[in-house]
Amino acid sequence: MTRLKCIDGEDPMVPRWLTISGSSPLWTKGSLSEEYLLGALHPTLVKQVYECSSEELMNRAGKSVVWGLHFVSALIDRVHDAGRLVWNQHEKILALHAANKELKASIGQELAAVAERRVKEMEVEFERMRAELESHRSQRRELEQEVGLLRSSLDGARNDRARLEDDIHSLTEAIAFLEAKLKVEGQKAMGTYKASRGFEFGLEKMGRVSYEFRYRVVLERLWGMHSDIMIELDPFIECFEDANIEMDLDQPFDDDT
Template sequence: MSEMPQVKSEEPLEAWRSSLSGSIRSKVDQLRAELETSKQHRKGLEQEVSIACAGLQEARDDRARLEEEVLPLTEAATLLQSELKAEGLKAITQYKASQGFESGLVKMGQVSYEFGYRVAVERFRAKYLNSTVEENLFAELPEDANMKMDLCQPFDDSATLEN
């Protein structure tokens, strides 16, 4: 341990005491200033925390509200999807029962037949260069334009065998 110097008179002790109290006072003043700065900083941080807590609570409220809104919308979307699927199946069934669908199938058969005919004619021409095909069965002829036909004629695609 350090020993305090022995002073013979009261005056140096008084000077030492006053210098010591001056340095202590300056240190106390410095610590008080730091304490005040820390208090102000703490108040600022507390305000930021309260603002952040309010924002968090607002976000939680918004989330709860949106979740409440999403559930009925999801149910409505599911209902609409099932209705749309049912309507789509009804529309397909109605279209397949219509005359347009049946005539479309007939036309598709005619197109494939016509295409097959054209392929066969081209193969014939390639194989027999000197021969000619006189008539294109699918060419539109002016005398056919005035021909009256029943539009509701049923399509008969059965193969007839002749002996």
């Protein structure tokens, strides 16, 4: 996770802020200021929750959390640096006030006026930096809230994955049970069908059809070699006078008739 792969593309998971340093004011100017201030690091995360698999979603959310924590840490360091700078400026202002008093007492009004002008400039700079510090703190709170939401989403995705794995395990067991039951029932049904009269009658009918086919093949070959041969009676032609004669399926063959 700490060695994220850098690739080109429009994917929101691509690390586009590799040039950030402690002195880079990307939140105030530059092409990345709008993305940074609007929190555009994860614009399609909600869409991916409904389109990606749980494993891919957790991987992407994990990477997003890592990058979010990285930028939160960088912003916290920046805020701490700004706080120390503000404190230093405040000490300088106090020192200038003391120096101003000394100058008024020793040098005169002209140098005192210069010192007062410098003190005012320092006070303006101090107010500006304090406003910037408050802005950074506000951004840090927003980033911390976003990281909390991402962690909640990641936990939810993990819970969904665990629930899906349980469902898959249950379905696998049900399929295995049904396959075993189908195998047993299929063998029973096959044995019952083979023992039935319809199966035996079907085999007999298939035998007669196969015999008739071979008979007609041999007959065609015979006519091909001897076209003048006449066949007096086709044994497989249905006789209409025998159509109304009742006969059992198990009628035995009688050679005496």
